[in-house]
Amino acid sequence: MHTWIKSVLRTLFGKARLDRELDEELDSYMAMLADEKVRAGLSPAEATRQVRIELGGAEQVKEKVRERRLGAGLDALFQDIRFALRTLARDAGLTLAILVILGVGIGANTALFTTVDTVLIRPLPYSEPDRLVIGLKTMGGAVSGPVSRVDYFDYRRDVEAFDQLALLTTFTEQFTVTGGGDPELVQGYWVTWNLFPTLGVAPEVGRGFLPEEEARGEAPVVIVSHGFAQRRFGGAEDAMGATLVLSGDALTVVGVMPPGFRFMYDADVWRLIDRDGPYDTQRDSHSHWIVGRLKPSATLVRAQTEVDAVATHLAAEYPSADEGKGLMLSRLQDYLVRNVQASLLLLMGTAAFVLLVACSNVAGLLLARGERRVSEMAMRTALGASRRRLIRQLLTESVTLTVGAGLLGVAVAYLVHHLLTKLLPVWDLGIHPPALNGPALAFTVLVSVGTGLLVGVLPALRTTSAEPVGQLRSDGHGTVGVRSGRLRGGLVVLQVALSVILLVGSGLLAHSMARLVDVDLGFDPANLLTGQVQIQATEYPSPEERTAFFTSLLEEVEALPSVETATLSNRLPIVSRWQDWSIRRSDQPPPPPQESFSAMARWVPPGYFKTMGIPVLEGRDISKGDGAGSPYVVVVSRKVAETLFGHADPLGHMVNIGDWRDCRVVGVVGDARINTLRGSPDPAYYMSMAQMGSTRLQIAVRTAGDPLLLVRPLQDLLRHKDPNVLFAQPRAMSNVVEGELTGFRTILFSLGLFAALAVFLAATGIYGILAYDVGQRRGELGLRLALGASEVGLVAMVVRQGMAMVALGLALGLAAAYPATLAMRHLVYETALLDPTAYVGAAVLLGAVALLASYGPARRASKRDAAELLRTA
Amino acid sequence: MATGRTDVLRGTLDLLILKTLTLQPLHGLGVARRISQITDGTFDVKPGSLFPALHRMEQKGWIEGSWGESENGRRAKYYRLTAAGRRQLGEEKANWAQVVLAIGKVLEAT
Numbered sequence: 001m002h003t004w005i006k007s008v009l010r011t012l013f014g015k016a017r018l019d020r021e022l023d024e025e026l027d028s029y030m031a032m033l034a035d036e037k038v039r040a041g042l043s044p045a046e047a048t049r050q051v052r053i054e055l056g057g058a059e060q061v062k063e064k065v066r067e068r069r070l071g072a073g074l075d076a077l078f079q080d081i082r083f084a085l086r087t088l089a090r091d092a093g094l095t096l097a098i099l100v101i102l103g104v105g106i107g108a109n110t111a112l113f114t115t116v117d118t119v120l121i122r123p124l125p126y127s128e129p130d131r132l133v134i135g136l137k138t139m140g141g142a143v144s145g146p147v148s149r150v151d152y153f154d155y156r157r158d159v160e161a162f163d164q165l166a167l168l169t170t171f172t173e174q175f176t177v178t179g180g181g182d183p184e185l186v187q188g189y190w191v192t193w194n195l196f197p198t199l200g201v202a203p204e205v206g207r208g209f210l211p212e213e214e215a216r217g218e219a220p221v222v223i224v225s226h227g228f229a230q231r232r233f234g235g236a237e238d239a240m241g242a243t244l245v246l247s248g249d250a251l252t253v254v255g256v257m258p259p260g261f262r263f264m265y266d267a268d269v270w271r272l273i274d275r276d277g278p279y280d281t282q283r284d285s286h287s288h289w290i291v292g293r294l295k296p297s298a299t300l301v302r303a304q305t306e307v308d309a310v311a312t313h314l315a316a317e318y319p320s321a322d323e324g325k326g327l328m329l330s331r332l333q334d335y336l337v338r339n340v341q342a343s344l345l346l347l348m349g350t351a352a353f354v355l356l357v358a359c360s361n362v363a364g365l366l367l368a369r370g371e372r373r374v375s376e377m378a379m380r381t382a383l384g385a386s387r388r389r390l391i392r393q394l395l396t397e398s399v400t401l402t403v404g405a406g407l408l409g410v411a412v413a414y415l416v417h418h419l420l421t422k423l424l425p426v427w428d429l430g431i432h433p434p435a436l437n438g439p440a441l442a443f444t445v446l447v448s449v450g451t452g453l454l455v456g457v458l459p460a461l462r463t464t465s466a467e468p469v470g471q472l473r474s475d476g477h478g479t480v481g482v483r484s485g486r487l488r489g490g491l492v493v494l495q496v497a498l499s500v501i502l503l504v505g506s507g508l509l510a511h512s513m514a515r516l517v518d519v520d521l522g523f524d525p526a527n528l529l530t531g532q533v534q535i536q537a538t539e540y541p542s543p544e545e546r547t548a549f550f551t552s553l554l555e556e557v558e559a560l561p562s563v564e565t566a567t568l569s570n571r572l573p574i575v576s577r578w579q580d581w582s583i584r585r586s587d588q589p590p591p592p593p594q595e596s597f598s599a600m601a602r603w604v605p606p607g608y609f610k611t612m613g614i615p616v617l618e619g620r621d622i623s624k625g626d627g628a629g630s631p632y633v634v635v636v637s638r639k640v641a642e643t644l645f646g647h648a649d650p651l652g653h654m655v656n657i658g659d660w661r662d663c664r665v666v667g668v669v670g671d672a673r674i675n676t677l678r679g680s681p682d683p684a685y686y687m688s689m690a691q692m693g694s695t696r697l698q699i700a701v702r703t704a705g706d707p708l709l710l711v712r713p714l715q716d717l718l719r720h721k722d723p724n725v726l727f728a729q730p731r732a733m734s735n736v737v738e739g740e741l742t743g744f745r746t747i748l749f750s751l752g753l754f755a756a757l758a759v760f761l762a763a764t765g766i767y768g769i770l771a772y773d774v775g776q777r778r779g780e781l782g783l784r785l786a787l788g789a790s791e792v793g794l795v796a797m798v799v800r801q802g803m804a805m806v807a808l809g810l811a812l813g814l815a816a817a818y819p820a821t822l823a824m825r826h827l828v829y830e831t832a833l834l835d836p837t838a839y840v841g842a843a844v845l846l847g848a849v850a851l852l853a854s855y856g857p858a859r860r861a862s863k864r865d866a867a868e869l870l871r872t873a
Numbered sequence: 874m875a876t877g878r879t880d881v882l883r884g885t886l887d888l889l890i891l892k893t894l895t896l897q898p899l900h901g902l903g904v905a906r907r908i909s910q911i912t913d914g915t916f917d918v919k920p921g922s923l924f925p926a927l928h929r930m931e932q933k934g935w936i937e938g939s940w941g942e943s944e945n946g947r948r949a950k951y952y953r954l955t956a957a958g959r960r961q962l963g964e965e966k967a968n969w970a971q972v973v974l975a976i977g978k979v980l981e982a983t
Contacts (some may be wrong), residue, residue, distance in 0.1 A: 001935035003957075011932075021950075022928070024903065029920065032902045068925040070932045075888050346888055535973045 008071030014077070022065055023518035026058055026794035080396040082821070087397060094369060095401065098362050101761060102405035105358035106447055107412025108351040108754070114413070114440040116348050121502070124333055125260075127200025128293075131163075132332040133300060135290030135307070140324045141760050146170045146286040147327065149273065151314060152192075152297050155290065155327065158310045161303035165292040166195040167273060171578075171787075172265045174696070175246040176534060176726055177232070185534070185728050186228060188246070191432040196223075198293045199263060205236040209272050221272065222251040226259040228268035246271070247410035247648035248538050264289070284582070284596075291332065304329050320590070343747050350502060350754045354604035355451070357498045357758045360491040361454040361765050366398060367488050368772055370463035377464050391460045398456025399449055406448030410441070458487065488769050489805050494621065496764040496809025496850070497816065500842050502755035504817040505824060507838030509748045516741060522672025522681050523573055524613030528733035529707035533568070534726040535694040543628050543693025550689065551698060553721065554605065560713050562704040567611040568689060568697040570603045573674045574736050575698060583636075583685055585644050586662045598645035599640050600674050600684035601657065607633075609669050611702050619651045619667030626688035632690075637671045639683035663687065677740050700733070707732045727867055747827065759846060762809075763853040768856035772801050795855070801849075802854030810843055817842075859862035886918065886926050888969055889933075891954065891962040894936060898953035900943065901927060927952060935961050 010018060030051050037047035055061065088095045126132060135155075137147045149167060156165045170193045193209035196202065203223060213219045222244055229239035236256040244251050246269060257270075289789060294303055307327045314322040352423070377390055533553070540546045550568055557566040571579055581601040584590060591597075606622050609615070617638060626633045634655060641650040650665045657663055671681035705711055711730045718725050774781070784806050809812060820866075821833055831838075893907045900924065904927070905918045930936050935958035943949045954962070 004932075007932035007934075022924070024948075025950045026920070026924070028943075028947055029901050031947055032900070032943060032945070032949065035947070036902075055920055061924055064921055064925045068929045070929070139913050 004070060006809055007069075008074065011069045011071040012075055015075070019062070019066075019071070020611075022062055023061070026061065030055065030058075057658045076660075079397065080246070081400055083393065084397040084400040086402060089263045091369065094365060096367060097404050098401055098618075099408055101358045101574050102109070102355075102362055102402055102451060103408030104757065105207070105351075105355035105734055106402075106406050106409030106444060106451065108416055109348075109355055109447055110409055110413035110440055110444045111416035112344070112348045112351045116344050117443075119157070124336070126263075129333060130292040130331075132199070133292050133294060133303065133329045134335045135292065135327045135329050135330045136335075137286055138326040138328050138859070143328055147288050147290050148283050148286050148321075149288050150283045151322065151325070151327075152288060152290055154314055155307060155310055156192075159303065159306045161295055161298035161306050162292040163295050164194045164198040164363070165290065166198040166713055167192045167288050167290055168195055169263065169273075170287050170289055172267055174532070174728070175269060176248075176535065176536065178245045178248075178724075182726060184727060185532075185726050188267050188270040188271060189265060190273045190274050195263070195291065196257075200293070201258070201261055204258040205253035206240050206253070208255055213272055214274060215619045220249060220251045221254045221304070222246065223255040223257060223270045224253055225257055225261070225268045225389055229256045230254075231627060232416045237467070244269075282659070290327065292329070298303040300329055300331065303360075320842050332528060340836075342827060343822070346505075346827065347747065347750055349823060350505070350751055353498050353502055354754045355447070357761050359451055359455050360494045361761045363458055364488045364491045364765055364768060366459040367462060368768065370394075370459040375515075381464075387464050390464045394460035394463060395453060395456045398459070399452030402452035402455065403445075403448045405451075406444050409448070410444055410460055413440070413444070425502055432777075462487065465556070488772075492762070492765045492769055492805045493809040493812065495758070496806055496846065497813035499755065499758040499762045500810055500813025500816045500846055501820045502751070502758045503842035503845060504838050505821050506748070506752045506755040507841050508821060508824065508828050508831055508833065508835055509744075509751055511831045511835055511838055512827070513741070515830040516677055516744065518671070519598050519677055520575070521677070522614060522670055522739070525574075525733040525737045527703045527705070528612075528731060529699075529701040529703060529710050529714070530572050530733050530736065531589050531699050531711075531714070532696065532726070532728040533699050534728075535722065536724050537695045539722070539724060540695065543690070546693050546695060547628065547690040549722075549823055551605065552719075553699075556717055556721070557699075557701060557714065560710065560717065564702045564704060565607060565611040565712065566699065566701040567605060567608045568699050569602050569608060570689075570692070570694055570697060571600075571602060571674075572613070572698040572700055572733075573672055574676070574740060577675045581658040583640060583658075584656050586656045590656075597643055599637070601675075601684050601687070602684055603687040605689045608686065611700060612672075614672055615670045617668045617670060619665070621667060621685065622688045623857050628693070632661055633665040634664045635667040635669055635686040636665055637669055637681075637684045639671050639681070640685050643683065653808070657685070657687070677737065741832045744827075759849055762846070764851045766802050766805065766850055766853040767856055769805075770798060770854055773801070774857045774860060775796060785862075794862040795858040798850065798858035799854045800851065802858075806847065806850040806854075810846060813846075814839060816845065885969065886922060887930060888962070888965040889916070889918075890926060890930065891935065891958055891965065894952060894954045894958070895962065898951040899953050900941075902949075904952070915956035927960075930958070934958075 030048075033054070034044065034047040037050060038044055042050070069075075124132065135147060136143050137145055147167075152165075152167045153690055159165065169189045172189045174185045175188050191209075193211050193214050202208065204226065205387075206223075209221065209223065210219075213221055215246045224239060224244070226236060229236045232244075233239035233242055233253075239253045240254055242253045244253055251271070283481045292303070294300065311322070311326040315325065380390060381387065480801045533550075535546065535549055540549055554566045554568065557563055571577070579601055580598040582596045582598045584597065604622060606624055606626075609621055613626060616635075619635070622633065622635060634657065636644075636650065636655070644650065644655065645653065650668060653665050654662050655665055669686070671683065673680075674682040674684055699714075701707065701710060701714070708730070714730070715727055718727050784794065785791075817839065818834060825833055883931050890904055893904050893911075899907060901920070901923055905920075905923055908918050927936070927938075931938055931952070934955060936952045937955050938950045938952050940948060941951045950959050
């Protein structure tokens, strides 16, 4: 083997020496043969002549030796590549165009492949992620979200298919850190002791939680993030054993998670869920996720069967809370990516489309170039080159070209990819950000070579199909030109069709975007500053003190210059989501769980609806009189009123909230989009802030001018009022709303960009084929002019020819658009998939661009002098 | 072209060359002459087949070339058999024996 490799290397790189030695050897052979003949009696001259005849051409012998050397095929390939590079360099303009077209196509695909690979294909960054599952509550068979922590402990005890079954809250909580440094807000969430063992991630320093620590008050411990330990304590080791006061609870740090660890949410602290409460002790309170690790021997199906058995048992034992309730298990990764999956696959498909358009465009360019080289190929055939050899040469050229484009594509990918990771919400998945890596580069190489063969094979077959003698004799553009002209026409039709599909898709998204931007939020987001305000429970122990603080705060804020009104809420619209609690009429028995009705629970001070711009439809607002000691009141949104009372007047009726408190309905307000822009307005009800006594609320300030100008005065006011108050996340509501649209905007932007690229390519395709055709038909056009055809008539003739291709492409594209856009049905918003605006828009835009592209060559055809046309034909 | 001279059977040239070189190192012309001599002129190896075969076998490490002086004082490249070549010869001989046997059987059967 060793000898062989050495031989191949010598063939490739030691060719000069090998050839020199071969020359010498043949010379010596001929000399000895001549000697023999002289000895046999011939004159030296005659001997030499006969030797030459016998040898039959020294060069041929040498060529045969070269061909049979080990690695000769490889050597020929290198020669082909060198030749290809020379040829491509001669046609620099065309080469550059192809490089850019394909580079963009390949680059976009590489970038998206990387993201798709990371997000959808690559496993999660936890140990053996295939065994991780998430459990969602079902009601009457339909998935309905978070799980009850009480039910969880039963599942944990009775289901045997799991190595570990853990629980975590569906929200992060902001804790105030006090003691040993400035107070600060940190994000954290609550977990059962075994969340980290479930994920298979151990703390970098210290230990995880212990099972016995779950008993309430047993051991007040906390685990913190690497970043937090660095920031607050100067290092993981220094954090160990330190005391941390989190919202008033003194906790000991027992472990620090490794850098980069993240699960579901960003968090700096993890607190232990107490087995016995103190809150959320109801089976029908659902605010947790269940995450489990299957035993190596267990399957998802088996685990689901066991879970179902436990659910049946629970329903029998606790019919009031668990009737009809179940738990559905799914692979954690499938669950995490469900939101971005559609967008990513759509973009990937789009990028593939663009590459197809680019390929057919480049194939067209290569065909045109091939026509110019038909004579060259015929000449080489006549000189003894086999067709196979020529095709190999042409394919080498196109692959060399596309591999070059692939290199360019990597650069493009780097840029696009950067943009994608910034704009797509992949960060939220707890997945490490995508990076351009080995698989991505392998993908690029594969695509580049594949593209090269794809775009090269037709032109190569066409270019070499000419019969050499006829071709050389006429030196014209005979049959090959006509046939490949038709082929190029077909390619243009394909490009037009693909572009139309992309245009229709972009149109649908653009329409959805317009709908989203125009959507009636049900409240007024303009000139509204939002932020979080938190007071210390220890400083304001009673609900009355808290209410007094917040009420005086609002008065002082409203006294600030340029402030119109100010208000508070436990959760402001769009800024914070969910917190839906059940609500039912007090005069009726509780409905079975699967029929229970929930709405967004909010508590607000008097004047909330005025500040937010939510209309009060009936009854009254929350008033100053609705304090801690007075009867409980609630204002419901129109949907809640209709659901509970139908057309009857809800005012004065009693409703029960969260199986907890009965309140009298005093008013009805409009529905607003509280959770997200997409979807319909959310039913909601508003209780009196003074009757809740929260320490943490969100503030909304309606201003006369730019709301962000108010951040500094507000901070000063708060610091002056109480230095221990935390004020966080000041944002303008309009920016919050805009932020909701960012992900969608990204997809729309990418799709629009891809569509524009495709249309541009299609236009150059049309232009190219018509310009070429006009060039070919100089003679005919000249003759027509000479015979009296009008310039306008000639222009019309050429344009008609272009538009025929476009019409066919349009028809095909419009027909294919519906099935193709089915993939994006989850992304469109209040827009029909067969939206006429999108279809007509796509057709008109493409038609107009195509007309423009045909007009150029047509003009040129008619602007010529008949005599000149005939002379140069 | 004299009748009775045939081209070397496809695939057997390597075998013939290897066998020729077992006795002593030879240059290209020497190899051709020896084959012709042994076969009483039945096989005439042309340079167009001889040199490609020699070079390929040299690259495979079966034979090894070195420059020396011919009996008439000309500089010539002499090839000698290597250990790998000797092994290869053994294999090719065995193959050839099989072929002969097989063809013999076919001819007898008809």
